[in-house]
Amino acid sequence: GNSVTQMEGPVTLSEEAFLTINCTYTATGYPSLFWYVQYPGEGLQLLLKATKADDKGSNKGFEATYRKETTSFHLEKGSVQVSDSAVYFCALTGANSKLTFGKGITLSVRP
Amino acid sequence: NAGVTQTPKFQVLKTGQSMTLQCAQDMNHEYMSWYRQDPGMGLRLIHYSVGAGITDQGEVPNGYNVSRSTTEDFPLRLLSAAPSQTSVYFCASSLIGTGAMAFFGQGTRLTVV
Numbered sequence: 001g002n003s004v005t006q007m008e009g010p011v012t013l014s015e016e017a018f019l020t021i022n023c024t025y026t027a028t029g030y031p032s033l034f035w036y037v038q039y040p041g042e043g044l045q046l047l048l049k050a051t052k053a054d055d056k057g058s059n060k061g062f063e064a065t066y067r068k069e070t071t072s073f074h075l076e077k078g079s080v081q082v083s084d085s086a087v088y089f090c091a092l093t094g095a096n097s098k099l100t101f102g103k104g105i106t107l108s109v110r111p
Numbered sequence: 112n113a114g115v116t117q118t119p120k121f122q123v124l125k126t127g128q129s130m131t132l133q134c135a136q137d138m139n140h141e142y143m144s145w146y147r148q149d150p151g152m153g154l155r156l157i158h159y160s161v162g163a164g165i166t167d168q169g170e171v172p173n174g175y176n177v178s179r180s181t182t183e184d185f186p187l188r189l190l191s192a193a194p195s196q197t198s199v200y201f202c203a204s205s206l207i208g209t210g211a212m213a214f215f216g217q218g219t220r221l222t223v224v
Contacts (some may be wrong), residue, residue, distance in 0.1 A: 043215035051210040103153035
């Protein structure tokens with residue numbers, strides 16, 4: 001079956017630091033890949049997505065590239081802000097629309 | 112536009128009680144699903160539906176029932192609550208298709224004592 005593996009957390013960074021959150025996946029066929037973000041006390045919301053190999057998703061300064069050869073979809077941001085503090089989930093869907101999530105990672109950004 | 116609406120936001124149950132978590136969406140999405148979120152476990156799929164009258168089990172269905180009588184509503188029923196069902200529950204909806212983004216409700220924090 002499909003699976004998503006995220007790096008262990010939590011992650012604590014200072015404001016303006018560079019962020020990388022690793023995500024790898026196992027899936028049959030050609031999945032779509034997503035990053036969802038959960039701010040404190042809220043539901044999940046889509047941060048970015050990529051639907052085919054070599055696509056780059058981007059939003060709010062975050063980027064991730066769909067790498068089929070390494071089955072990865074790492075999330076990056078060049079300069080994090082305190083407002084980026086949240087839980088980040090990597091996820092994928094196959095042809096059946098079912099979302100498979102990684103375990104999530106908590107990011108805390110210090111002023 | 113409301114998106115996905117979940118009620119209640121908080122609930123405390125005694126062991127053995129039953130209850131229904133409500134979920135409604137106004138985006139005419141065919142696909143709806145329920146997840147539970149537990150520390151260190153990410154989100155795990157409980158049940159899902161690809162349209163009115165069609166439901167199926169996810170990863171952790173035991174102790175939960177669902178029905179889908181309309182496109183808009185997808186309630187989750189706890190038949191006899193157990194402490195192991197203490198969790199945060201999220202409902203989500205989307206169009207059907209591998210690249211479709213999911214919209215999530217705000218969540219229901221359930222405590223079973």
